[in-house]
Each structure stands twice: as C-alpha cells, then as structure tokens.
Amino acid sequence: MSKHSHHHQKALESGRSRPPQKSKSDNPRKAPKAIPEADQAWVKSMIVYEDADIMGFNKPSGLSSQGGRGGGNNLDDMMWTFVKPSGRRPMLIHRLDRDTSGILLVAKTQPATSYLGKAMIRRAFAKTYLAVVSNPQNLPESGVITFPLCREEIGREAYSRVCAADHPDAQSAETAFQVLGRTDDAALVRCEPHTGRMHQIRVHLAEMGSPIAGDVRYGGALSLGGAAVTRLMLHALRLTFPHPDGRGEFMLEATVPDDIGKLCREIGLDLP
Structure with a gap:
C-alpha cells in the first residue's frame, strides 16, 4: 500500500473523507486578509x-470572538490590526x-499568552456579568445555580441544555448570582460563573425560570415592561486575573x- 493510500485509508477509518485542513488564521505569522481601515478604526475604538x-x-454585541457564522468579521481576525514587526498578532x-x-x-x-492560558486552566480568573431577565419572581435575592450541562449540536448550531448529573456527557457547572434590582417585569442580576461551560449563564437563568x-x-x-429588547441583555462587566508581569x-x-x-432606564432598573 502506498504511503498516500495508507493515509487515505486511515482517514476513512476515522470517519473523515480527508485530513483536517489548517485554516490560514491558525498560523500566527500569516494574516488571512488585510483588515479594512474602517474595521481597524472600529476595533481600536473597543480598546x-x-x-x-x-x-x-x-466587545459589542453581534461581533463573534472567533470564526463566526458565515465568515465575516470576528475579533480574532481583527487582531491583525495590531500585527507586530515579528509578524505575530x-x-x-x-x-x-x-x-x-x-x-x-x-x-x-507569546510569554503573556502562555502565562494567562495556564492561569485560566488553574481557574485563577474571576468573571462578573450583568444580565437583565424576565419573570423576576422566580429568582431569590441570591444563590448558586449548579445544574449540570450537556452540549448538543443541531445542524451547525451548538446548544447547551440541563441534563442529569449521571448523563455520560454531563459537565458540572456553577453560577453564583445576586439580584441587584427588580420591578414587576424584570430583574438586573449580577452573575459570577465559577465554570466556563457553553452558554452557561444563559441556560442556568433560563432553567430557573428567568x-x-x-x-x-x-x-x-x-x-x-412595554420596552423593546434589541439584543441579548448579557454583558461581561469585569475580569480579574493575575497580570503576566x-x-x-x-x-x-x-x-x-x-x-x-x-432598556434599564425605560423599565426602571438602576445600573450599579
């Protein structure tokens, strides 16, 4: 068997028709495309x-961090705006x-990337989010939500759902929350995820009925409360971590x- 056909055979056995292709953006020294000046100005305005x-x-709502549906803009690619003389972004x-x-x-x-990656693995990051939810009566003043989560893919979409703790794909998940204010229709909630599961805060609050x-x-x-909701009302407010220096x-x-x-002003919720 030639080297090539052997490789092809292995690919078939593993259920792939061909070996995975590395995308250009996986190469830290090769820009996938020039970033238009308007986008460069936009990403600089986010600093x-x-x-x-x-x-x-x-990051504004509606911008993917990486990849993203149907290509288009994502923050990862936009980092080529800040490309180094070494060719790294x-x-x-x-x-x-x-x-x-x-x-x-x-x-x-590279040293900062490595240092922060290790800090994240040992859970040295603390994250604080703000969310505006409906059905405020379903949330106590504060608590910790611990429903285990499973990841599910439907077509090209990935979802999370609550599952039994003994489900083979169950991942432990923990979200601490505190209600900062409420009206009859809505509540402003501070959330601190202690794990980083996909859509964790979103699924945990939905499972609570809010x-x-x-x-x-x-x-x-x-x-x-009669006001239109224009987007997902979830904002990553604060990040605490060990500085690489x-x-x-x-x-x-x-x-x-x-x-x-x-939205908060329209429905009478005071932001902290």
Whole structure:
C-alpha cells in the first residue's frame, strides 16, 4: 500500500473523507486578509486598556470572538490590526458569545499568552456579568445555580441544555448570582460563573425560570415592561486575573453599553 493510500485509508477509518485542513488564521505569522481601515478604526475604538503585555477590549454585541457564522468579521481576525514587526498578532485569551458584549482579554506576546492560558486552566480568573431577565419572581435575592450541562449540536448550531448529573456527557457547572434590582417585569442580576461551560449563564437563568431578555435561543423575552429588547441583555462587566508581569491580581472593566443602559432606564432598573 502506498504511503498516500495508507493515509487515505486511515482517514476513512476515522470517519473523515480527508485530513483536517489548517485554516490560514491558525498560523500566527500569516494574516488571512488585510483588515479594512474602517474595521481597524472600529476595533481600536473597543480598546479599554493596554500595556506592554495585554490589551482589554469592550466587545459589542453581534461581533463573534472567533470564526463566526458565515465568515465575516470576528475579533480574532481583527487582531491583525495590531500585527507586530515579528509578524505575530495579539491572541485572544478567552471568548464571549457573539451576542454577549463586554470585556475580552488579549495577550500581546507569546510569554503573556502562555502565562494567562495556564492561569485560566488553574481557574485563577474571576468573571462578573450583568444580565437583565424576565419573570423576576422566580429568582431569590441570591444563590448558586449548579445544574449540570450537556452540549448538543443541531445542524451547525451548538446548544447547551440541563441534563442529569449521571448523563455520560454531563459537565458540572456553577453560577453564583445576586439580584441587584427588580420591578414587576424584570430583574438586573449580577452573575459570577465559577465554570466556563457553553452558554452557561444563559441556560442556568433560563432553567430557573428567568431567561435573559433577548435570548431567543433559550426562551428570552423580546419586550419587557412595554420596552423593546434589541439584543441579548448579557454583558461581561469585569475580569480579574493575575497580570503576566508579576504585579499580582489585576482587574479590567467594560462600561455597560448604551443599549442595556437605555432598556434599564425605560423599565426602571438602576445600573450599579
């Protein structure tokens, strides 16, 4: 058997018709495409912090962190705006769902990327989110949600759902929450996920009977107290982590965007 046909045979056995192709964007030294000037200006406008090692971005709702449906813009590719003389771009350390806004941490050097990656594995990151939910009567003042989650793929879409703890694909998940304010129709909730499962906060709040407003996928309301909900009302407010330069714990914050602020004002919820 020739080397080639042997390789092809192995690919067939593993259920693939051909070996996986590495995308150009997997190569840290090769820009997939030039970033248009308007997009460069847009991504620069998202910067909330920068030093020699890291950058913090306030990602808008509707922008994918990586990849994304149907190509198009994503923050990972837009990092080529900041390409180094060495040909490297800054690297995303974590992701946010496309429709979630808020703080994203980016490492500017390989040592910072490695340091922060290890810190994330040992769970040295703390994350704080704000969510606006409907059916506020279903949430106590505070608590910890611990429903195990399973990942499910339907077509090209990936979902999370609550499952039994003994399900073979069950992943433990933990979200601490505190209600910061409520009206008859809505509540403003601070959430701190202690694990990083897909759509974790969204599924946990939906399972409590108080889905995040605008979260069509998990039963979120499209209007609250007579006000239109224009997007998923979930914002990554704060990120705390050990700084790669050894200075100790460091915090980045992303201002609450105008669309969430406007909804809260319209329905009488005070932002912190």
